Amino acid sequence: MKPLSQERAPIYEALDSFQKMRVVPFDVPGHKRGRGNPELAALLGEQCVRMDVNSMKPLDNLCHPVSVIREAEELAAEAFGAAHAFLMVGGTTSAVQSMVLSVVGRGEKIILPRNVHRSVMGAMVLCGAIPVYIDPACDDRLGIPLGMSVSAVERAIRENPDAKAILVNNPTYYGICSDLRRIVQLAHAHGMLCLADEAHGTHFYFGENLPVSAMAAGADMAAVSMHKSGGSLTQSSLLLCGPAMSEGHVRQIINLTQTTSGSYLLLSSLDISRRNLALRGKEAFARVVELAEYARREINAIGGYYAFSRELCNGDSIYDFDPTKLSVNTLQVGLAGIEVYDLLRDEYDIQIEFGDLGNILAYLSIGDRPREIERLVGALSEVRRRFGGSEAGLMKQEYIEPDVAVSPQDAFYAEHESLPIMETEGRVCSEFVMCYPPGIPILAPGERITREILDYIVYAKDKGCSMTGPEDADITRLNVLKGRY
CATH class of the missing domain: 3.90.105.10 (Molybdopterin biosynthesis moea protein, domain 2)
Known part of the structure; x- marks a missing residue:
């Protein structure tokens, strides 16, 4: 095998070589390089459908990689500072679920914040683990759940010394980070593993002056959404592991639920995107931070809106903040976040990531340009002028503490x-x-x-x-x- 070089993209290279061969396809997929479905070929392009191929010896097999996929995973592990990396084609949902299923079984406890993604809950439905929830603190002004305080984690460990693992959001959807290094230390000191849901933290591995990544903090596993801030195709993700995890065991868990027909469009996008980030990520994410900081200043100057950032940090439940996250509170404009979300889309043709009861999130990443920021800022100013009012009667997105009666x-x-x-x-x-x-x-x-x-x-x-x-x-x-x- 060739020596590792982040300038290489082995899956893409194998596909490119395959395209130059005159292989007659008597295998799946049934569209046979697009010939059987001309409308699909017209929509996606001939190059795309020609690369929609099945596993074969020259292209390796995702379930048991031994050549180009194996090399791509080794390159990903090196780029992200992990002992092992697994290419995932079922989204970060499948990565999160594989991560949880790898460390807890039926009747075993896992300590986690209640504001986790549904994929974590789904994993517990599948494996029968028992959640031990840490109720996150809430910010009264913003109405959002924050990170896990170290004291709350210590209390949960003390009360549940038999727990197998601790799961941390790094960061939350809104950009808030817990003290991950300290939580990892606590977990390991008590014989527990530490897992990180890094669906929104791909850039932590490549940018400067960003919150610590899970692998750098010593976490045992991390689920990373390459398709979010990393630029790969939707539904492609990575599962990273530290040295304490058995590569073979994790692969077996992944293969319980992940497709045996891995999409080479998704796999090659992971390969190419990893290369892009490894070679150019530092400069790219520096530009993203600059755009986000400029957008925050302009939005806050409108009046009413509050685009928040690291001024929230308190050294505990908000240990750090992801400055690429353009999270904006809308309540003082007199509009719920979801109302601003709808107005931006319906009136201004601007699609942001989400709106909840009190906030919106405009997701910035390596594909954004200043002109789009200007358009967003202008639209928000117009929304305030045309539709704003009193915040009376608006509900904050307050966290509601769960009452768990049954697993x-x-x-x-x-x-x-x-x-x-x-x-x-x-x-x-x-x-x-x-x-x-x-x-x-x-x-x-x-x-x-x-x-x-x-x-x-x-x-x-x-x-x-x-x-x-x-x-x-x-x-x-x-x-x-x-x-x-």
Whole structure:
């Protein structure tokens, strides 16, 4: 095998060589390089459909890589400072779930913040692990959950010395980081593993003056969304591991749920994007930070909006902040975040990442330019002038502490009944309810339904939040466990 060089992209190189061969395809996919589906070829382009191929000896196999995919994973591990890296084609959802399934089993505990992505909850449904939630502090002005304080982690460890692992968001959707180094030290000192959901932290590995990355902090595993800030194709991701993890065991766990037909479009995009970041990431993310800082200054000068950043840091629950995150509180403009989100899209043709009850997030990354920032700032100014009002009557996105009555797995598979949503108070939910994005559950299986939660759901629906999760798509009914718990 050739020596490792970050200038190489072995999967892309193998595909490029394959394209120059006159191989007759008697294998899948059935569109046969686009000939069988000309409309698809016209939409995506002939080059794209020609590269949509199946695993074969010259291109390696994602389930058991021995050549070009193996080399691409070794290059990724080197670029990210990991002992092992796995290319993932099921999104960071599959990376997060593989990470959790690798370290906890049925009846075993995992310590984590409640403001985790639904993929973490889904992993616990699959494996039967027991969540030990750390309730994050909340910022009263912003109405958002913060990071995990070190003292709260210490208390959870003290009360649950048998827990197998601690999971940390690095960063949260809004850009807030916990003291990851200290949490890793605490976990290891008590014989626990430390996992990081780094769906929004790819750039931590390549930029300067950014929060610490999971691998640099000594974490044992990290799920990294390359397709978010890293520039690869949607649904492509990485799972990183430290030296304490068995590469073979993690691969077996991944293969339980990941497709056996890995997309070479996704795999090559991971390969090319890793190379791009390794060679040019430092300069690219410096530009992203500059754009974000400029946008914050301009948005804050409008009045009413609050584009927040590192001034929030308190050394604990907000240990650090990701300056690339353009998170903006909208309540003093008199509009819920989701209302600003909708207005930007419908009135100004600007699609931001998400809006919740009090905030919006405009996701900045390596593809953004100053002209788009100017357009966003101008639109926000217009939104305030045309649609702004009093903040009276607006609900903050307050964190609601969960009441866990049953494990997620037991609740999800238990006998249940469907009730009108306003008749479910006091019952135990057997399904998920969340606003997506960001995909943090308002309710998860096994949690008791309270009046506060019901009021929150009704308000979020009225404001236009995209609600997902329940069997009833209109969320007029919820599935609850039969009997009283």
